Amino acid sequence: MGLTVEVLDQLEVCNPQAAANAALKENSAIALIELLEILWTCGLESANTVIDATLLRLQQLRAMR
Template sequence: MGLMVDVLDRLEAQDLQAASQAALAENSAIALIELLEMLWSCEPRSADAVIDAVLQRLQQLRALR
């Protein structure tokens, strides 16, 4: 839940770079998937960069398995 709150706070502050960095630093695939679901369903226009970062991080985590 911490990741989602952190990213939403940063999106609200329009700090897309910090929101994306928070996603890229996350090590929990479950937290990333939950964030992705929330961003996808809400569809805030500013979320595109964060969605890209979430997908990138999920690919990185998958490669580490």
């Protein structure tokens, strides 16, 4: 849940790049999937940057399995 709070805080202050960077550093696929679910439904235009980063990080984690 910490990742979600951090990302939403960054989006609230209009810093989608910092939010995306937080997603790219996450190692928990569960946290990333939860974040993705929230971002997908939140309707913020700036969320698209973080959605892309989250999907990329999930692909990276999958490749490391």
